Amino acid sequence: MRAGLAISLVAVLLGATARAEGPAAPAEHTATAADQIKWGDAPPMLTKGAKMAVLYGDPSKDGLFIVRLKMPANYKIMPHWHPTDENATVISGALAIGMGDKLDPKTKTLGAGGFVSLPAKMHHYAFSTKETIVEVSAMGPFALTYVNPEDDPSKAAAAK
DSSP: HHHHHOOOOHHHHHHHHHHSOOOOOOOOOOOOOOOOOOOOOOOOTTTTOEEEEEEEOOOOOOOEEEEEEETTTTOOOEEEOOOEEEEEEEEEESSEEESSSSSSSSSOOOEEOOEEEEEOOEEEEEEESEEEEEEEEEEESSSEESGGGOOHHHHHHHOO
């Protein structure tokens, strides 16, 4: 009987400890309908013409962020890499994504629902073949380094 009581007491104490040290409750609940997403210009590190919406987190800070990128047809993101893993899901349209230091126009495209996971520092590129929306999740702060520095549109804009 003592053994049973001791086991019950330990179980109660462990349960209380787990609840006290468990994950913190989220700061707030968010739900956004597709037609309520607020789009703005993509950051200057991307070629003009793309729009971006931040759905979760803050790409400029440490921690998880989720953004959507809306690209017009034939939009290119030249070969680059990120310091953290990147995960992307095609929401609509068609996205070609390839690995390497040179953009290959024959790269196979992913349609709506397609998914790609890229490890940190993997050289890759992407382009749309029609208007495309991609959802990207990663750990911040977000950074993008072009393989060829001349491909960085923010440097070209700063030089003007």
